[in-house]
Amino acid sequence: MTAVLDRALRLLELLATAPAGLPLHAMADRLAIPRSATHRLLAELVRQGYVRQDRDQGPYRLSIKLVSLGLGYLAQSGITDIAQPVLDRLAQETGELVRLGVIADGRLTWVAKAQGARYGLRYDPDMGMDAHLASTANGHAWLASLTDEAALALVAAQGFGDPRQLGPRAPRTPQALLQRLRAARAQGYAVVEDSSSPGMAAVAAVVRHPVSQAPIGVLSIAGPLLRLDAARMHRLAPALLAAAAELSAGAQASPAFALAAE
Structure with a gap:
């Protein structure tokens, strides 16, 4: 479980550096994570609303959810x-x-x-x-x-x-x-x-x-x-x-x- 969480967080941190989004293969290669595992993690992050994919086979990018969490924290x-x-x-x-x-x-x-x-x-x-x-x-x-x-x-x-x-x-x-x-x-x-x-x-x-x-x-x-x-x-x-x-x-x-x- 710890390894899965670590990979998911690394994906989010990488996407935070790419406002235009990144394709799956680029993220998998950059983080040295198997593409199949990267796909499963991204699918779950999309399901939870933290990542979005505009179209099939298109790049992944962060959703506004993380931004909202951060802004909410700063406000409080x-x-x-x-x-x-x-x-x-x-x-x-x-x-x-x-x-x-x-x-x-x-x-x-x-x-x-x-x-x-x-x-x-x-x-x-x-x-x-x-x-x-x-x-x-x-x-x-x-x-x-x-x-x-x-x-x-x-x-x-x-x-x-x-x-x-x-x-x-x-x-x-x-x-x-x-x-x-x-x-x-x-x-x-x-x-x-x-x-x-x-x-x-x-x-x-x-x-x-x-x-x-x-x-x-x-x-x-x-x-x-x-x-x-x-x-x-x-x-x-x-x-x-x-x-x-x-x-x-x-x-x-x-x-x-x-x-x-x-």
Whole structure:
């Protein structure tokens, strides 16, 4: 039963990365699951309403059911009530994408965003995904709040990622990553360029629980490197840190943030 559940969850996570859907054979091959077993799992997920198939032999895609569950949880958790006004204001001030990730169970998941770009290039990745810790500013900000040993353990569990899918300046070794983390600790926030995605940049700061000071989330500003160079990111850092402090002050009102602090 555990193996079946694991496969079903992996299918859902894979479909979450493909809004246009994926054919059965692609999912089976990607996850190394026999096609017959993949077909049975997808049939059950379709029956339960979590996956849909528009036509016979057509691609499978997630239904709105999972989205509804996630939005319902966020509404009940208080995260959006607390965070969205802060994110909206920071996005308006910076003219870039602002995102909030929540820390739980050794993962950093983006749960809220505000888009401030009003013209030109816009960076607007999917929400609800886990941040790649070794290459993102969000990941570096969180890892920098931990000991080197704890940080490397989290990265070892997730991996450094496929270099072909990352930017040319993404850390490839523990030594390179630790150098970035030391810089983030020294300045109180993390900065990356050409790391998680080619041509993109981001600056991020940890949100801490107001009582325990445990890291419970990460707030970031991200955008094209053409607009968001190192000098500008450092200029934006005070506004980012102020917004993170504001989120920290209101965190006790959210059950999700309280859970992250445990």
